[in-house]
Amino acid sequence: MSVTDETLLLFVDGLLPEAEAEAIAAALESDPALAERAALLAEGRDAAQRAFADTLSEPVPAHLVAAAMAPAAGNDNRAGWRRTGFGLLAGVAAGFALALALPGGEGDGMLTPRILAALDSRAGTVGGGVIVAGTHATEAGTICRAFTVAERAGGMAGLACREEDGWRLRAAVARAGGGGYQPASGVDPLIGEVLERLGAGPALPPEQEDAARRRGWTPAH
Amino acid sequence: MxxxxxxxxxxxxxxxxxxxxxxxxxxxxxxxxxxxxxxxxxxxxxxxxxxxxxxxxxxxxxxxxxxxxxxxxxxxxxHETIDVAETISGADGAEIVALRLTVRDVERGMLRLPEEQREALALTCIEEFTFAEAAALLGIPPGTVMSRAARGRMALARMLRPAPGGDES
CATH class of the missing domain: 1.10.1740.10 (RNA polymerase sigma factor, region 2, helix turn helix motif)
Incomplete structure (x- = not known):
C-alpha cells in the first residue's frame, strides 16, 4: 500500500476519517517501512512540541514589552489602559522589574492623565483607582513615586521619577487577578528592587514629601 | 496603550x-x-x-x-545558521552528551532544516495552527504545508535519534 506523506501525517495526528485511519493502521502492521515513517512523523512532532513548551512561561524581557507598547508615530495612545493584555502580563512581571530605562520615554504613554494627577498630589487615594504608595528620593536627589492602579481585571504597580520635563515611568508591574490590585503591604517587591537600584532610600515621611511637592518635585539640594 | x-x-x-x-x-x-x-x-x-x-x-x-x-x-x-549551530555544538558538546535530548538539540536540528520546512513545522507543531490556517498564513496550498511539515518532522526525528550502529537504511 502506497501512502503519501500527507495522508500519513493526518493519520499520525489523528485527523483522518475513521475508515481511512483503519486502513492505514492495518497497513502499518505488515509494512515496516511505512511504520517507520509514521514513527518518525510522531517523534518529530513530539520533540518540537516538548522543546519549546517552556518558552511560553519565561518572563518576557522588559525591552520587548516596551517595544510592543511604544506609541506609534502620530497616534495618541494616552487614552488609557485597555484590559486585554493584563492577564498574560502577570507572567511578565519578573522581566518588567528590569524596565529601569524605558527608552526615549516610550513607556510614558502608560502615564494616563489620572495617574499624572495622582503623582502630583499627596499620598493617599485620589480617585480613579490610583494610589500613591510612597515617595522616595534617589541617590541623585531625584524624586520618585511608587503608585498602584486598580483595575477590575487586575492592576498595575508603577514607579515614576520626576525629570526636568515631567514624570517618567521607570518601571511597571502588571498583576492579574479578581478584585483589583491589592498591594500586600507597602511597595511591590519588584518596584522595591528598582528603587534599590536607583539608590533610593525608604519612603519619605509626610513633611518631607510635602516639602518635595512644594518644590515641584525637584531635588532638595 | x-x-x-x-x-x-x-x-x-x-x-x-x-x-x-x-x-x-x-x-x-x-x-x-x-x-x-x-x-x-x-x-x-x-x-x-x-x-x-x-x-x-x-x-x-x-x-x-x-x-x-x-x-x-x-x-x-x-549556511550561516548551520555554521552557528555547529559552533555551539562544539562548545557545549560535553554537556549535551550528559543531558541527552535537550532543547538545544532540537533547536540545532531545526536549524538544519530548509527554511520552508522549519516554518511549516514551527507553525503547525509548536504554534498549533491547523494545516489550513498555516497555509493561509503562508499564502501556499494546504497540501504544500503538509508535505513540508511531514518532511521536516521526519528529518528532525532522524537527527535526534541516537547514532545508529551502522545499519542505517
Missing part, C-alpha cells in the same frame, strides 16, 4: 516562541520579536479588525525573518 498594543503585549510570549523556533537562538529571537513589534506598530492600519491578530502578527515576524535570512544569504553566508 491602544487595544492593538495590548494585544501585541499579550502575544509576546508566543511571538518569542515562534522566533526561537525559527532562529534557534534566544538573542536572535528577541531581536526578531523587537523588529516585528516595531514594524507592526508602524503598519497597524494594515491589520483588518475581526481577522486573526496572531496570524497577522506571525506573518509580520516570519516575513522579517525571511528578509534577514535572505540578506545574509546574499552576502555569501548561505
Amino acid at each position: 491602544s487595544s492593538f498594543q495590548a494585544d501585541l503585549v499579550a502575544l509576546l510570549p508566543r511571538l518569542r516562541r515562534l522566533a526561537r523556533a525559527l532562529t534557534g537562538s534566544p538573542a536572535a529571537a528577541d531581536d526578531l520579536v523587537q523588529d516585528a513589534c516595531e514594524r507592526a506598530l508602524r503598519n497597524q492600519s494594515a491589520f483588518e479588525p475581526g481577522t486573526r491578530f496572531d496570524a497577522w502578527m506571525f506573518r509580520v515576524l516570519r516575513n522579517l525573518w525571511l528578509d534577514s535570512h535572505r540578506r545574509r544569504a546574499a552576502r555569501g553566508g548561505v
Whole structure:
C-alpha cells in the first residue's frame, strides 16, 4: 500500500476519517517501512512540541514589552489602559522589574492623565483607582513615586521619577487577578528592587514629601 | 496603550516562541520579536479588525525573518545558521552528551532544516495552527504545508535519534 506523506501525517495526528485511519493502521502492521515513517512523523512532532513548551512561561524581557507598547508615530495612545493584555502580563512581571530605562520615554504613554494627577498630589487615594504608595528620593536627589492602579481585571504597580520635563515611568508591574490590585503591604517587591537600584532610600515621611511637592518635585539640594 | 498594543503585549510570549523556533537562538529571537513589534506598530492600519491578530502578527515576524535570512544569504553566508549551530555544538558538546535530548538539540536540528520546512513545522507543531490556517498564513496550498511539515518532522526525528550502529537504511 502506497501512502503519501500527507495522508500519513493526518493519520499520525489523528485527523483522518475513521475508515481511512483503519486502513492505514492495518497497513502499518505488515509494512515496516511505512511504520517507520509514521514513527518518525510522531517523534518529530513530539520533540518540537516538548522543546519549546517552556518558552511560553519565561518572563518576557522588559525591552520587548516596551517595544510592543511604544506609541506609534502620530497616534495618541494616552487614552488609557485597555484590559486585554493584563492577564498574560502577570507572567511578565519578573522581566518588567528590569524596565529601569524605558527608552526615549516610550513607556510614558502608560502615564494616563489620572495617574499624572495622582503623582502630583499627596499620598493617599485620589480617585480613579490610583494610589500613591510612597515617595522616595534617589541617590541623585531625584524624586520618585511608587503608585498602584486598580483595575477590575487586575492592576498595575508603577514607579515614576520626576525629570526636568515631567514624570517618567521607570518601571511597571502588571498583576492579574479578581478584585483589583491589592498591594500586600507597602511597595511591590519588584518596584522595591528598582528603587534599590536607583539608590533610593525608604519612603519619605509626610513633611518631607510635602516639602518635595512644594518644590515641584525637584531635588532638595 | 491602544487595544492593538495590548494585544501585541499579550502575544509576546508566543511571538518569542515562534522566533526561537525559527532562529534557534534566544538573542536572535528577541531581536526578531523587537523588529516585528516595531514594524507592526508602524503598519497597524494594515491589520483588518475581526481577522486573526496572531496570524497577522506571525506573518509580520516570519516575513522579517525571511528578509534577514535572505540578506545574509546574499552576502555569501548561505549556511550561516548551520555554521552557528555547529559552533555551539562544539562548545557545549560535553554537556549535551550528559543531558541527552535537550532543547538545544532540537533547536540545532531545526536549524538544519530548509527554511520552508522549519516554518511549516514551527507553525503547525509548536504554534498549533491547523494545516489550513498555516497555509493561509503562508499564502501556499494546504497540501504544500503538509508535505513540508511531514518532511521536516521526519528529518528532525532522524537527527535526534541516537547514532545508529551502522545499519542505517
